[in-house]
Amino acid sequence: MIRYIVRHINLMLFTLFALSVASFALAYLFPADPLVNLSGVQRLSEEEFNLLSEKYAMNESIIIQYLQYMSLLFQGDWGISFSSGLPLGDEIKRSLPASIELSAYSLVISMLVGVPLGFFAGLRHNKHTDYVLLGVSVAGYSVPVFWLALLLIMLFALQLPLFPLSGRISLLFDIPYSTGFILPDIWLSDINNKTAATINAIEHMILPTLAISVVNTAIVLRLTRSAVLDVMGSDFVQAAYSRGLTVSQVIFRHGIRNVLLRILPLLALQTSTLLTNAMIVEVIFSWPGIGNWLLQAIYQRDFPAIRAGMLAVSAFVVIVTVLIDLFARLIDPTQGAPRRGSL
Amino acid sequence: MALLDIKNLTLEIDGTNGWIKALDKINLTIDSGEIRALVGESGSGKSLIVRAISGALPSNWRITADRMTWKNIDLLSMNDEERRKIMRNEIAVVFQNPLKSLDPSATLEEQLLESIPGNLLDKGYFWQRAQQRRVIAAKLLHKVGIKDHKRCLKSYPHQVPDDICQKFMIATALAPNPELIIADDPTRGMEITTKAQILRLLTRLNKTKDLSILFVGHDLLAISSMATSMTVLYCGQTVESGPMDKVRKRPLHPYTKALLDSAPSFRKDLPPKSPLSSLEGTIPSLQHLPIGCRLGPRCPRAQKECVKAPEPRRIHQHYYSCHFPLHREKR
Numbered sequence: 001m002i003r004y005i006v007r008h009i010n011l012m013l014f015t016l017f018a019l020s021v022a023s024f025a026l027a028y029l030f031p032a033d034p035l036v037n038l039s040g041v042q043r044l045s046e047e048e049f050n051l052l053s054e055k056y057a058m059n060e061s062i063i064i065q066y067l068q069y070m071s072l073l074f075q076g077d078w079g080i081s082f083s084s085g086l087p088l089g090d091e092i093k094r095s096l097p098a099s100i101e102l103s104a105y106s107l108v109i110s111m112l113v114g115v116p117l118g119f120f121a122g123l124r125h126n127k128h129t130d131y132v133l134l135g136v137s138v139a140g141y142s143v144p145v146f147w148l149a150l151l152l153i154m155l156f157a158l159q160l161p162l163f164p165l166s167g168r169i170s171l172l173f174d175i176p177y178s179t180g181f182i183l184p185d186i187w188l189s190d191i192n193n194k195t196a197a198t199i200n201a202i203e204h205m206i207l208p209t210l211a212i213s214v215v216n217t218a219i220v221l222r223l224t225r226s227a228v229l230d231v232m233g234s235d236f237v238q239a240a241y242s243r244g245l246t247v248s249q250v251i252f253r254h255g256i257r258n259v260l261l262r263i264l265p266l267l268a269l270q271t272s273t274l275l276t277n278a279m280i281v282e283v284i285f286s287w288p289g290i291g292n293w294l295l296q297a298i299y300q301r302d303f304p305a306i307r308a309g310m311l312a313v314s315a316f317v318v319i320v321t322v323l324i325d326l327f328a329r330l331i332d333p334t335q336g337a338p339r340r341g342s343l
Numbered sequence: 344m345a346l347l348d349i350k351n352l353t354l355e356i357d358g359t360n361g362w363i364k365a366l367d368k369i370n371l372t373i374d375s376g377e378i379r380a381l382v383g384e385s386g387s388g389k390s391l392i393v394r395a396i397s398g399a400l401p402s403n404w405r406i407t408a409d410r411m412t413w414k415n416i417d418l419l420s421m422n423d424e425e426r427r428k429i430m431r432n433e434i435a436v437v438f439q440n441p442l443k444s445l446d447p448s449a450t451l452e453e454q455l456l457e458s459i460p461g462n463l464l465d466k467g468y469f470w471q472r473a474q475q476r477r478v479i480a481a482k483l484l485h486k487v488g489i490k491d492h493k494r495c496l497k498s499y500p501h502q503v504p505d506d507i508c509q510k511f512m513i514a515t516a517l518a519p520n521p522e523l524i525i526a527d528d529p530t531r532g533m534e535i536t537t538k539a540q541i542l543r544l545l546t547r548l549n550k551t552k553d554l555s556i557l558f559v560g561h562d563l564l565a566i567s568s569m570a571t572s573m574t575v576l577y578c579g580q581t582v583e584s585g586p587m588d589k590v591r592k593r594p595l596h597p598y599t600k601a602l603l604d605s606a607p608s609f610r611k612d613l614p615p616k617s618p619l620s621s622l623e624g625t626i627p628s629l630q631h632l633p634i635g636c637r638l639g640p641r642c643p644r645a646q647k648e649c650v651k652a653p654e655p656r657r658i659h660q661h662y663y664s665c666h667f668p669l670h671r672e673k674r
Contacts (some may be wrong), residue, residue, distance in 0.1 A: 098403045126402065239444035242397040243515065244431025253457060261448055262390045333499045334447045 007242070008326040023311040024069050028086045030303040034058070038069065040080035040088065040304035073311075079304040083297070087304075088308040091293065096312055097170065097180025099289035103278040104306045106209045110216035117217075118224025119259070125229055128335065133221065140218035149211040149284040156207060163207050166286035170204075171198045208285045212277045219270055227262040231255055261332050268324035273316045279313075346523055346555055347373040347396070350410040354388075354395055354579075356629070357403040363629050365391055366579045367637070370655060370662065373523060378549050378556045380566040380587070382602070383576030386626050389559045390439070391579075393527045396557075397436050417462045431460055435516035438526035441508035445500040452509055454495035455480045458518040483514040487544055501615040506537035513544065524548070525557045530565065538562075542569055563606045567591055572660075575599050580652075585661030595663040595670055597644050598622075617623055636665070644669075 027037040036042060039052050053059060057068040072078075078088040121133040157165045168182055169175060175185050175197065184206075186197045231237060232255060240250045278293025286292065290313055296306035345539065354366035373379045383389050384430050389505045395406055396418075409493060411418045413429055425458065425500075438444040444452060456476045464475045484492040487510045494504060503511070509529060517525050530538040546569045548554045559568060566573065567587060574584035575598065583596040591609075595601040603609055604620045624641045633639050635650040653664045 009396070234442060235438065235443040236446045238394075239436070239438055240446070242428050242430060242436040242438075244429075244460075244519075245457065246427065253453070254449065256446045258446065332448070333450075334501055 003049050004326065005041055005330050007327075012318060012322040013255025015322075016315055019311060019318065020070060020073070020315050021066070023307050024066050026303070026307045027069075029305075032303065037303045037307065040082060043081060057256070067095070070112070078308045081297070081305045082302040083293070083300045083305070087277075088305055091305070092290065092308060092312045094177065094180060094291045095288060095293040096316065097121055097277050098182070098287060099282060099291060101181045101183075102205070102212065102282065102287060103210055103274045104287060106212040106216055106278070107274060109209060109213045110220050114217040114220025115224050115260075115263075118221040119228055119256075121221065122225040122232065122259075130225075134225070137218040137221045138165065140214045141222070143214060145211060145215055145280050146284055148214060149208070149281050150208050152211055153284070160262065164204050167285075168204055168288055169197065169201045173200060202311065208278075208281045211284075212274065213280045215277055216270065216274055219273070223263045223266050224259065227259045227266075228255070230262065231258045234258075261328070264328035264331075265325050268321045271321045273325070275317055318328065345372045345412075346414060347371070347557075348410060348412045349396075349408060352392070352395060352406065352408040352411060354391055355405045355407075357405070358630070360630070362405065364579065364632070365629055366395070367603070368540065368652070369576070369578065370581050370584070371574055373555050373557055375522065375555050375570055376549070376553045378480045378546070378558055378570045380570035380573040381557060381559045381576060382561060382563065382566060382573060384561060384602075384626055386578075386628075387578060388579040390527055391541045392576075393436065393525055393557075393559060396525060397430060397434070398423075432462075432519050433521055434523045434525065435519065435521040437509075437512050437516050437524060438571065439531045441505065441512045442500055444512060445508065447500055449499075450496065451498055451500065452477075452480065455483065455511070455515055455518065458515045460519045463520065469608045479518070480514075484511070486517065487511070488540065489514070506533060506540070509533070509537075509541060510544070513541070517548070521554070523555045523557065526559060528560045529558075530560070530562065538565065545569065564608050566610075575602065578632070579636050581655070581662075581664065582638070583661075583665075585662040585663075588596055589659075589661050593670070595658070595661065595668040596665045596669075597642050597669060598638050599663075600669060601643075621672050630655045 019177070027034045029039050035049070035052055035056060035058055036044070038056050041052060044052065049072070053113045055068075056072070057064050060068070076089045078092070080087050081091060095296070113171050117133055123128045153165060171335040173181065173186075173193075173196075174189065175191070176189050178185055178188050182201045183198065184272065186194055186201060191197060237250060237254060240254050257277070278289065281287070281294050282289040282291040290309060293315070294306065296302075297309060349369060352366060352369040352371070353364060354595050355362040357363075369388075369392060371379075371381070371392065375472075381389055381392065385539040391595060394400065400406065406419065408419060413433070418429070419424065431578045432511070445451070452628070459476050459479050461472070463479065464472050469473060480496065481492045484495060489495050489510055491544075495507060500508060509542070513524075513526075513529070524545070530541050533578075542565050545556055545558070549556055549569075558566060560566060570587050572584070572586050573590050574591070575582045575596070577598050583590060583594065583599045590599060591603065594603060601620070601622045605622075607613055617646075622641045622643075627640075628631060629635065635652050636642070636645075638664060639645050646667060648666045653666045655662050655664045657663075
């Protein structure tokens with residue numbers, strides 16, 4: 001148990017270290033002066049230059065510079081943006097939760113839809129249901145997310161004006177920032193029409209969430225289906241049938257738990273796909289998330305923002321992936337099973 | 344009375360080149376209270392018979408039989424639910440790999456409790472039933488020789504040693520008080536002392552509870568010491584069957600003789616460093632089965648007639664399927 005925790009944390013720390021080195025290297029690799037790229041302050045006067053050189057330890061060796069950069073990162077001083085002139089830490093703190101929110105909802109939806117459908121397909125292996133579901137999942141898996149998002153806008157926002165075209169919430173509502181997640185923010189705020197605001201926020205959320213969920217549902221469905229086939233064909237399920245248990249007893253007592261234990265670590269690997277898709281969809285729906293923000297930064301050659309955004313997104317993906325994987329291992333009773341010799 | 348009576352059981356598997364007869368006209372009977380050994384080399388279809396009896400077949404398998412009855416009730420024509428009830432209450436199977444036949448994510452307690460059918464509990468309120476089940480479970484474990492039942496029940500399958508696992512499998516098999524236990528190579532890959540314990544356990548159960556056992560395996564020494572009758576299988580065909588001592592003393596089929604000769608422990612006159620006898624060649628794969636008697640290409644006594652499958656013949660209780668059995672002179 002302890003060994004797994006230590007190993008996973010070790011893995012996480014090393015990956016984060018590599019990411020921080022990469023982000024520090026970007027300051028040197030981008031065009032323009034490293035000091036400008038690190039601090040984000042353009043057109044420095046002599047005085048400012050000396051002050052910032054001191055702050056970022058630019059006259060010391062590169063290792064000291066890196067350590068100084070790290071200590072500033074941990075203090076929350078990520079530099080300022082070229083384009084807006086605001087501190088990057090605050091900007092990321094505002095936009096990253098919006099992306100996480102979108103990904104989380106679509107993850108929940110894809111689990112709720114994908115896992116049962118995957119079970120259904122797996123249990124009816126080689127029957128029409130299986131083929132139909134598999135075909136649909138191949139289609140869902142292959143549809144490009146941005147195209148699907150545009151299609152959804154065309155159909156459900158323009159042709160049938162059911163849902164709003166873009167944005168996170170109607171401009172009529174003024175939600176003060178507290179957590180960065182829109183629904184908790186609405187409930188925490190003291191505006192007088194919370195219900196209307198909630199409904200409005202959910203309406204805004206439906207199309208982008210749907211666009212991301214399609215791909216993710218297809219992935220979850222396929223993972224579940226293959227895990228179900230694997231488990232239901234295994235010896236212990238055969239043995240359970242031969243003990244005279246009914247089909248539903250076998251599925252509920254032995255099937256589900258083993259299937260979920262198998263797909264959980266695989267789902268951890270899908271975090272990056274999920275967040276990437278969310279970032280693409282944000283751009284199309286003008287969702288004020290990290291993807292939209294990062295893309296704007298790239299258009300405007302906002303080097304400090306690219307550096308900080310890349311670090312924040314990748315660190316988030318790494319941490320979530322490792323934590324889900326660790327969780328999956330901790331709840332798996334076969335973890336730590338010694339290898340057996342056999343004759 | 345024959346508990347299980349199988350006549351001309353044929354099992355076909357849908358392969359890439361059409362249906363393959365994996366089992367060809369198998370005959371097998373198990374009388375109540377006997378230990379019937381089912382012997383054959385690897386790939387001869389022993390485990391297929393076990394699966395055919397236990398039901399639960401993949402969709403690309405097809406079973407036909409002239410007769411397949413359990414206590415004079417036809418197994419093939421009954422529906423899944425009736426079949427399941429028989430498997431639940433009357434027939435139990437012990438599989439060859441105990442670790443793989445147990446759910447790795449459930450404790451042994453869960454798996455033992457679920458195999459105790461509700462009709463064995465005396466009528467109590469539903470909250471008393473779990474407790475009753477636990478008492479029965481502990482008794483079962485003691486019966487098969489697991490002393491520390493608390494620790495065993497708390498464990499997951501991977502936490503207990505192989506022999507305990509196999510004993511536990513026998514305990515789950517015994518849970519519904521079955522009339523027949525099918526033990527599919529239960530001592531595979533085990534140490535000799537553990538093996539002896541498990542064989543003794545099965546023999547004792549047969550003696551004390553009048554339990555019929557179908558013992559599947561290829562350990563001739565173990566089988567000859569415990570079984571009352573034996574069926575020899577080669578490549579999906581029953582070759583010879585009869586009472587243990589008759590088959591062992593006077594095998595009628597060339598394959599049975601070759602099988603018995605191949606076990607060094609059966610030949611007391613074997614001088615040191617002499618070559619062990621074996622049949623030429625190997626067992627054919629399912630894709631390249633010979634026609635007629637499947638032993639044909641390897642048989643030392645094969646002749647032209649062997650391309651037709653021999654009908655089973657009988658001397659008292661001793662059945663054999665051969666055109667040129669050993670008790671007749673070679674032409």
